Amino acid sequence: MTAPATAQTDYFGLTIPFMHFIGLVPEHIEQGYARTTLPWRQDLTNSRGDVHGGTLMSVLDFTLSAAARGSPDGLEGMATIDMNTSFLSPGTGDLTIEARCLRRGASIAFCEGDVRRADGELVARATATFKIIRRRPGGD
Numbered sequence: 001m002t003a004p005a006t007a008q009t010d011y012f013g014l015t016i017p018f019m020h021f022i023g024l025v026p027e028h029i030e031q032g033y034a035r036t037t038l039p040w041r042q043d044l045t046n047s048r049g050d051v052h053g054g055t056l057m058s059v060l061d062f063t064l065s066a067a068a069r070g071s072p073d074g075l076e077g078m079a080t081i082d083m084n085t086s087f088l089s090p091g092t093g094d095l096t097i098e099a100r101c102l103r104r105g106a107s108i109a110f111c112e113g114d115v116r117r118a119d120g121e122l123v124a125r126a127t128a129t130f131k132i133i134r135r136r137p138g139g140d
Contacts, residue, residue: 013072016062024059026066032101034066038115040093051091051123059097060085060113060126067099068109068130077133078109085126093118107132 008015012029022044028035038044038051038059046052065078099113109130115123 010072011062012066012069018058019062022055022058024062029066029070029072031070032067032104033070034063034099036063036066036097038095038097040095048090049092051095053085053087053124056087056091056095056115056124057083057085057126059095060099060115060124061128063097064099064111064113064126064128065130067101067111067113068104068132070101070104075135077135078130079133081108081129081131083126083128085124087124088122089117091115091117091123095123104132 008017009020009026011019011026012034023039023041025037025039027037036059040051044051044055061080061083065080068078069076096116097113099111101109101111103110109132111130112127114125117123
């Protein structure tokens with residue numbers, strides 16, 4: 001069964017149905033930095049009622065890749081090469097995800113980011129490496 005179509009969220013110039021489905025909210029993007037928020041929903045939790053680790057990794061992956069892009073122009077895509085995530089405390093309540101691009105070369109970007117609860121407690125930290133994919137006008 002397919003869910004009914006709803007207006008898609010603009011994820012810094014991209015349409016990403018999965019991020020829309022889980023309710024990620026894009027807040028800010030600039031060169032080397034991105035911030036998103038994830039409102040708490042029961043259907044995103046594990047058996048203990050905390051936001052599921054897979055959900056945390058998904059929102060980190062997107063937010064880190066947005067920091068690597070640095071703008072909503074849609075001229076570049078990012079393909080995750082590697083991502084390492086450490087879980088430090090339960091993800092309870094609404095969460096804020098912040099990411100920074102540490103170094104960006106011609107074809108590879110290195111990023112890090114955090115997930116924090118509303119009280120500032122660090123929930124998870126990730127590092128990731130992305131392949132920069134340049135989109136050609138009229139191509140891909």
